[in-house]
Amino acid sequence: MEFALIDRIRRRAASRDDVVLGIGDDAAILRMPPGCELVVTTDSLNVGVHFPRETRADDVGWKALAVNLSDLAAMGADPAWCTLSLTLPDADAAWVDAFLDGFLALAGSHAVALVGGDTTRGPLAVSVTAHGTLPCGSALRRDAARADDDIWVTGWLGDAAAALSQWRSGGECDAALRARLDRPTPRIGIGRDLRGVAHACIDVSDGLLADLGHVLRASGVGATLQADQLPVSPALGRQVDASRRLTQQLIGGDDYELCFSAPVAQRARIEAMGARHATPITRIGVVEASSGLRVLDAHGGPVISRASGWDHFADASA
């Protein structure tokens, strides 16, 4: 099984000038640009846990790479190379071809070279390691938020959670929401432009409250969010009532948007960045010296206010 599939993958994998040796030896050999640091992330998707069994193979391929590129985007890195570990119940060449359609479409759009990996037999699972580069010292870290920073988020929140909820309920799934769940857009260009502009940055994979919570704890600060400022996509606005929507926006995962903090002086630059990338970048709150994360409604009333931990809220609302 392995060799035929690996040949299939190798034939379709594009290269780059900095790939000295790609798929086909014991390991890949890659050349780093001078003055740069290496950025590395690994994320896996397992069938039935991270995607429903009925998910199309090309969507699994896209998403497996997208969740990793999103991590690189959250560091401000330029993506470069990836490896793919693919576990399959059987050597289904048609499935692998479709998987590669999605995987390589996204790889190609960011000039990412697939340089290695393996295929093994077992329940469907995909593990990807993505590599990027960064000018030394320019990373967007979680621990760099400062009091009085604005808090921003790219794109829209809650779409993926709404799609998953529709899917699980067995009803008709809105195509626009479904596309946001199956084919998330890693915000690579915005992440790169945020170097030297943003302080802290994270990608929203586990839900806004959970992920922003990581930033606040790592930075030793707190924050207040304005619930009515959270960006709502047209599709989400059409589908879901306001209270359910807010829950999906605050605790729903899988959106892969960037949430970042930046000094007030950077507002004009960040707004121009949104226009340049044709992606809304929305100011949703402010970093504060006092710890904890507060969410206020349009009238300034508390939607939620907790010192730490969101498990109870999640249990109560999910």
Place this chain on the structure above:
Amino acid sequence: MEFALIDRIRRRAASRDDVVLGIGDDAAILRMPPGCELVVTTDSLNVGVHFPRETRADDVGWKALAVNLSDLAAMGADPAWCTLSLTLPDADAAWVDAFLDGFLALAGSHAVALVGGDTTRGPLAVSVTAHGTLPCGSALRRDAARADDDIWVTGWLGDAAAALSQWRSGGECDAALRARLDRPTPRIGIGRDLRGVAHACIDVSDGLLADLGHVLRASGVGATLQADQLPVSPALGRQVDASRRLTQQLIGGDDYELCFSAPVAQRARIEAMGARHATPITRIGVVEASSGLRVLDAHGGPVISRASGWDHFADASA
């Protein structure tokens, strides 16, 4: 599950001076030594496929890293960092602790820093990506064997196959053979010393004939091996009759020894290397201009002679 386990792993992971940012952000940030290329390999182990379900957790941890470090050794690379993607049926902290005992013992002995990864729920599987560095242009590639090179192999062949065979038959398993199956030794030091000495190199993971076959095809050459020169460990010599042993040595996998080609002029240097690393390095054959791989017995008779492909032999003998 995820956060508690990741904290558990993070607390135990050692660092290195070149790790700018390890576990705990969206991605790791690493600093490459100047003048070096990056070497990357990914290999996965799935329960029931790559190791029996009864395998001890610490042995799974050791082996998951060892098979990747062996790939780095086969390139001649200095190992540096790794990421770990761990899929578990449940959040069993004791299992993870034992797994880390084995994984980190091997990592520590080669100063490899665990810098990232993820934990997910599903059938037991481990995917590791290992990173090393190499002075530019010094890699030991598969395609560099030349006619008249000697063919060498480190350590011993067939031990892992013999152990697996004993295990599967339900009999008593020889402890020394079993250790070779569960805790293979990546030949990092020898691989490093082979830079500038060897021509082509590969690690023996799929069996000597299969792996040497990769080298010969990539290099456009052939070879003749001397069956009676294949290194037999004392444990294997005690356990198995000569004809079964030869099969295990030729087509048994999982030994993770290095098989390499080198000019005749390097013999003394390679023998000294074996003494320095207290590991036998045995000359087992010669590279030839004519394609195909021939195996001769002590009297010069053909044990096997095929132009290409070993499937038939494997089927007939396994």
